[in-house]
Amino acid sequence: MKVLGIDPGYDRLGIAVVEKSDSRSKEIVLYSACFTTSAKDDFYARLVAVGNEIARVLELYKPECLGIESLFITKNQKTAMHVAETRGVIAYESVKRGLSLYEYTPGQIKIAVTGHGASDKSQVIKMIPLLVKLDEATDVKPGSKPGKKTAKLDDEYDAIAVALTCIAHEFNRKK
Numbered sequence: 001m002k003v004l005g006i007d008p009g010y011d012r013l014g015i016a017v018v019e020k021s022d023s024r025s026k027e028i029v030l031y032s033a034c035f036t037t038s039a040k041d042d043f044y045a046r047l048v049a050v051g052n053e054i055a056r057v058l059e060l061y062k063p064e065c066l067g068i069e070s071l072f073i074t075k076n077q078k079t080a081m082h083v084a085e086t087r088g089v090i091a092y093e094s095v096k097r098g099l100s101l102y103e104y105t106p107g108q109i110k111i112a113v114t115g116h117g118a119s120d121k122s123q124v125i126k127m128i129p130l131l132v133k134l135d136e137a138t139d140v141k142p143g144s145k146p147g148k149k150t151a152k153l154d155d156e157y158d159a160i161a162v163a164l165t166c167i168a169h170e171f172n173r174k175k
Contacts, residue, residue, distance in 0.1 A: 001171060002030070002063040004094070005163025006054075007155050008071070010046050010086040012036050013053070014155030017061040018132065018163035020171050027167060028133045029160055031061060034153040043082060047089050054093040065100040066090070067166025069158065072106060104165045109158075112165035125157045131164060 001021075007014030016032040035053045037046035068091075071084055091101055107117040113127050128134070134152070152160075 001065075001167065002061060003163040003166045003170075004057065004061070004063040004066045004099070005159040005161070005166060006066065006068040006090055007158035007162060008068060008083055008087045008090060009155070010037060010043070010050060010082050011039065012153075012155050013050055013086070014153075014157075014159030014162075015053070015057055016156060016159035016163050017057065017063055018160060018167065020167045026131065026133050027164065031057065032152060032156040032160055034155040047085060050086055051089045051093055054090050058093060058097055058099070063099065065102060065166060065170060066094040067102050067104060067162045069109060069162050070103045070105050100170075102166050102170060104162060104169070108169075109161050109165045112168045113161045121154060121157075124161050125154070128157050128160050128164075132160065 002017055002019045005014075005016040005018060013035040014032075015035055017030045019028045019030055021028075035050070037049045041049070068087065071080065071087060094101055104112075110119040110124060111117045113119070113131065114123050116123075
């Protein structure tokens with residue numbers, strides 16, 4: 001089972017493809033990235049860039065489902081609306097390819113990864129390497145060669161955590 005995990009945003013988008021197999025004890029991160037769009041671009045051009053990146057990852061890795069963090073409403077309504085529109089583009093690209101879509105709250109994600117819903121970001125980041133194989137994760141951006149490994153950003157760890165939450169919920173449900 002391959003899961004696309006998304007930490008949504010239009011400025012920085014966390015993306016991870018995590019694979020679960022019955023025969024392995026740890027999931028493997030096949031891909032993770034923090035996709036960024038240029039603040040110089042018009043918002044709708046940024047949406048197109050996000051849609052194109054999601055489509056590229058979906059075509060390259062062919063995950064079976066999408067796990068996405070539910071929208072966290074902030075005081076900044078404009079940002080919340082833009083993130084909601086970005087989530088719509090991500091959902092569209094995924095559902096049109098037949099993927100099931102699952103949403104998880106920040107609390108659900110923290111519980112799945114750390115066992116405690118009040119965990120902070122550093123605790124989530126600390127747990128990720130204990131739960132998955134990161135050394136095989138590759139950074140495959142347009143124009144780059146597969147196999148180049150890069151440092152993970154917070155958004156990537158968040159996307160990996162979302163994918164792990166999806167696997168925990170959906171894989172265990174199917175057993």
